Amino acid sequence: MGALQKLLVRGSFAMQRGVLESPVIAYETLGNLSAAKDNAVLVFTGLSPSAHIASSPADPTTGWWEDMVGPGKPIDTDRYFVVCVNSLGSCFGSTGPASLDPVTGDYYRLDFPVLCVEDIANGGALVLDHLGVDVLHTVVGPSMGGMTALAFALQHPDRSRRMLSISSAGRSLPFSIALRSLQREIIRTDPAWRNGQYDFRRGPVSGMRLARKLGMITYRSAAEWAERFGRERATREPPTDHPFGIDFEVESYLEAHANRFIGGFDANCYLYLSRAMDLFDAANHGGSLEQGLRRLRIESALVIGVTSDFLFPLHQQEELARTLKTCVRDLEFKRLESIQGHDSFLVDMDRFRPSVAAFF
Amino acid sequence: MGALQKLLVRGSFAMQRGVLESPVIAYETLGNLSAAKDNAVLVFTGLSPSAHIASSPADPTTGWWEDMVGPGKPIDTDRYFVVCVNSLGSCFGSTGPASLDPVTGDYYRLDFPVLCVEDIANGGALVLDHLGVDVLHTVVGPSMGGMTALAFALQHPDRSRRMLSISSAGRSLPFSIALRSLQREIIRTDPAWRNGQYDFRRGPVSGMRLARKLGMITYRSAAEWAERFGRERATREPPTDHPFGIDFEVESYLEAHANRFIGGFDANCYLYLSRAMDLFDAANHGGSLEQGLRRLRIESALVIGVTSDFLFPLHQQEELARTLKTCVRDLEFKRLESIQGHDSFLVDMDRFRPSVAAFF
Numbered sequence: 001m002g003a004l005q006k007l008l009v010r011g012s013f014a015m016q017r018g019v020l021e022s023p024v025i026a027y028e029t030l031g032n033l034s035a036a037k038d039n040a041v042l043v044f045t046g047l048s049p050s051a052h053i054a055s056s057p058a059d060p061t062t063g064w065w066e067d068m069v070g071p072g073k074p075i076d077t078d079r080y081f082v083v084c085v086n087s088l089g090s091c092f093g094s095t096g097p098a099s100l101d102p103v104t105g106d107y108y109r110l111d112f113p114v115l116c117v118e119d120i121a122n123g124g125a126l127v128l129d130h131l132g133v134d135v136l137h138t139v140v141g142p143s144m145g146g147m148t149a150l151a152f153a154l155q156h157p158d159r160s161r162r163m164l165s166i167s168s169a170g171r172s173l174p175f176s177i178a179l180r181s182l183q184r185e186i187i188r189t190d191p192a193w194r195n196g197q198y199d200f201r202r203g204p205v206s207g208m209r210l211a212r213k214l215g216m217i218t219y220r221s222a223a224e225w226a227e228r229f230g231r232e233r234a235t236r237e238p239p240t241d242h243p244f245g246i247d248f249e250v251e252s253y254l255e256a257h258a259n260r261f262i263g264g265f266d267a268n269c270y271l272y273l274s275r276a277m278d279l280f281d282a283a284n285h286g287g288s289l290e291q292g293l294r295r296l297r298i299e300s301a302l303v304i305g306v307t308s309d310f311l312f313p314l315h316q317q318e319e320l321a322r323t324l325k326t327c328v329r330d331l332e333f334k335r336l337e338s339i340q341g342h343d344s345f346l347v348d349m350d351r352f353r354p355s356v357a358a359f360f
Numbered sequence: 361m362g363a364l365q366k367l368l369v370r371g372s373f374a375m376q377r378g379v380l381e382s383p384v385i386a387y388e389t390l391g392n393l394s395a396a397k398d399n400a401v402l403v404f405t406g407l408s409p410s411a412h413i414a415s416s417p418a419d420p421t422t423g424w425w426e427d428m429v430g431p432g433k434p435i436d437t438d439r440y441f442v443v444c445v446n447s448l449g450s451c452f453g454s455t456g457p458a459s460l461d462p463v464t465g466d467y468y469r470l471d472f473p474v475l476c477v478e479d480i481a482n483g484g485a486l487v488l489d490h491l492g493v494d495v496l497h498t499v500v501g502p503s504m505g506g507m508t509a510l511a512f513a514l515q516h517p518d519r520s521r522r523m524l525s526i527s528s529a530g531r532s533l534p535f536s537i538a539l540r541s542l543q544r545e546i547i548r549t550d551p552a553w554r555n556g557q558y559d560f561r562r563g564p565v566s567g568m569r570l571a572r573k574l575g576m577i578t579y580r581s582a583a584e585w586a587e588r589f590g591r592e593r594a595t596r597e598p599p600t601d602h603p604f605g606i607d608f609e610v611e612s613y614l615e616a617h618a619n620r621f622i623g624g625f626d627a628n629c630y631l632y633l634s635r636a637m638d639l640f641d642a643a644n645h646g647g648s649l650e651q652g653l654r655r656l657r658i659e660s661a662l663v664i665g666v667t668s669d670f671l672f673p674l675h676q677q678e679e680l681a682r683t684l685k686t687c688v689r690d691l692e693f694k695r696l697e698s699i700q701g702h703d704s705f706l707v708d709m710d711r712f713r714p715s716v717a718a719f720f
Contacts, residue, residue, distance in 0.1 A: 175582030222535030229534040250534035299367035
C-alpha cells in the first residue's frame with residue numbers, strides 16, 4: 001500500500017485505434033478495501049502526474065494531490081480505498097511510447113497506437129479487476145482525469161455509482177485544441193525530437209521547455225499573475241550573452257517551472273497524452289453529448305469548475321453539469337471563485353478541500 | 361499621396377536607450393492638409409502592419425485598415441489629412457534591426473538599441489515636423505498603436521487635442537508579457553535564428569511560424585472559434601509523413617495564417633517590437649499611471665475595448681479610460697461585444713465603424 005505497483009496485463013489490450021501486447025498499468029493504493037468491497041475510489045490524473053497521489057509510510061515523498069488524499073483528509077484513506085493509476089501512454093510505470101514493445105523488442109516511440117482517453121479509462125478498469133473491485137464508490141478526476149473518469153463511466157456504466165469531475169469537460173473545444181496542438185508542434189519542431197527517435201538521455205529539451213511554458217500560461221490566470229507579479233522586474237541580472245533575456249519576474253517564474261519539468265517527462269508521451277485530450281468527445285458515445293451521457297448509470301455526481309479557468313472554461317463545465325442533470329439523479333455543480341485558473345485544484349486548497357470533503 | 365514616402369532624419373535621433381544616426385521613417389498620407397493645418401490625423405499601427413493603411417490611386421492594394429479609412433469612410437480622407445507611419449524598428453521602410461547602420465555599414469541586427477514605444481511615437485512626431493503639422497486633429501492607434509498614441513500624447517502634450525485608443529492599455533501586464541515573451545523565445549530558440557545573424561533570405565522560419573500561431577491564438581477568442589470551427593475535422597488529409605499532423609480545422613486555419621506571415625516579417629524586428637510593448641508603462645512618465653497621464657493636454661478622447669479581448673483585456677482599457685477621465689474633459693469609453701477578440705478592430709467592422717465615425 002502506498003508504493004508503486006504494476007499490473008502486467010496478460011495478452012492483448014484492445015485500444016480504440018490499435019492493440020497493445022501485455023501492457024503494464026502502474027498504480028498506487030492507499031487505505032484498505034472494505035470486506036463489502038464498496039469503498040474503492042479510483043482517481044485518474046491530469047496530463048503530467050504519476051500514480052503517486054499522496055505520501056504514505058511506503059513512499060513518504062509528497063504526492064501530486066497531497067492535501068486532498070490521506071488519513072482525515074477530504075478523500076479520507078481511513079475510510080476509502082483509494083486507487084490512483086498512471087495513465088496508459090504516460091512514462092511513470094505504465095506502458096507508453098517510451099516503453100519497450102515486447103513484440104519487437106524496440107521502444108514504441110511513434111509506433112505506439114493513437115492514444116484515446118477511453119484507453120486510459122480501460123487501463124484503470126483492468127486495475128480494478130486485478131484488485132477485485134467490481135463497483136467503485138466514486139470515480140474521480142481533475143482536468144484530463146475528469147475526461148478519463150467520464151470515459152470510464154461511459155464505457156463501464158455499472159462500475160461506479162458516483163463521479164467527481166473537476167475542471168474538466170465533455171469534449172475539447174478549438175481554443176484549447178489550438179493551445180495544445182501548438183505545444184505539440186513546438187516539441188516536434190525541435191530538431192532534437194528527430195521524428196520521435198531521440199536519445200532518451202537528452203531528447204527535445206528546448207521544445208519541451210517552450211511547450212511547458214505555454215502549458216503553464218494556460219494552467220494559471222491573468223488575474224493571479226497581475227496580483228502576484230505585476231510589472232515586477234526579474235531580480236537576477238539577465239545574463240549578458242542573452243540579448244533578449246529575462247526582464248520581468250513572470251518570465252523568471254516560467255523559466256523555473258519549465259526547467260523543473262524537462263528531463264522528468266518523455267516528449268513522445270507528452271505528445272500522445274496531449275492529443276488524447278483533443279480527440280476526446282463524449283458525443284462519440286452517442287450522437288451528441290446528451291445522447292452519449294444517457295449511457296451513464298451514475299447516481300450522484302459533483303462537477304466543480306473555476307471561474308478563472310480558460311483552458312477548461314466554466315461554460316464547458318456548466319454544459320457538462322447541465323447535461324448530466326438529465327440522467328444523474330443527484331447532480332451538483334459547484335462554481336469556485338479561485339483565481340489560479342485551471343491549476344486551482346492543485347493550489348487553492350482552501351476552496352477545494354471543503355467542496356470535495358462535502359461530496360465524500 | 362497614398363504612396364509610401366520616406367523621411368530621412370538628418371543627424372542623430374535620440375532613443376530612450378540609445379541613439380540612431382540618420383534613421384528613416386516611412387509613412388503614407390491620404391487626403392489633403394487644410395490651409396489652417398488643423399485636420400491632420402496621425403495613425404500608429406499594431407505590431408505587424410506597414411504604413412499602407414488604405415488603398416488610393418497611388419497604391420491601389422488593400423491597406424491594413426481599408427474599411428476604416430478613405431473617402432466617405434469613418435476616418436474620412438475627404439475631410440482629414442491622414443498620416444500613417446511605419447513604426448521605427450519595423451521592416452517596411454522605417455529603420456529597424458534589418459536596416460543598414462550608416463555608421464558601420466553593417467546591418468543593425470541586435471546592435472539596434474532597445475526599442476521603446478516612446479521611440480516609435482517620436483518617429484511619428486518627426487514626420488509631422490516634416491509635413492508642417494504642429495497640432496493634430498486626432499492621434500489614433502489600435503493595439504500597440506494605442507500605446508504609441510498615448511506615448512505620443514505624453515511626450516508631445518501640445519501636439520494633439522484628441523485621442524482614439526482602441527484595444528490597447530496604459531501598460532503591459534504579466535499575462536500578456538508572458539505570451540509575448542514566449543513568442544520571442546520560440547523565435548530565438550530556432551537554430552536558424554543564429555543569435556540574430558541569420559541569412560535574410562531564409563531566417564528562423566520555423567520559429568516565426570510557431571510564434572505567429574501563438575500570436576494568432578492571442579488575437580482571437582475561444583468563443584469565435586467555438587462558433588466558427590467547433591470540432592470540425594480538417595478537410596485535407598494529413599500528410600502521411602507527419603505522425604502528429606493536423607486533425608482539426610482550427611489547426612489548418614492557424615497553419616494557413618502562419619504561412620502567410622512568415623517571409624514577410626523580419627524576425628529581429630518582431631523581437632524588438634514585441635519587447636517594446638512589454639516595456640511600455642505610462643507610469644514611467646510619472647510615478648503612477650494617474651500621475652503619468654496628468655501630463656496630457658488631450659481635450660477629447662475615446663477609448664474602445666472589446667469584451668472578448670484577453671491580450672488587452674477590457675479591465676485594462678476601463679482602467680485607462682477611468683484614469684484619463686481625471687484629466688480629459690470629454691472622455692468616452694465604449695465597450696463593444698465583438699467576439700473576435702483583440703483583432704476585432706480589423707474584422708468586426710459593423711461594430712467598429714459606427715463607433716469611430718461618431719468620434720470623427
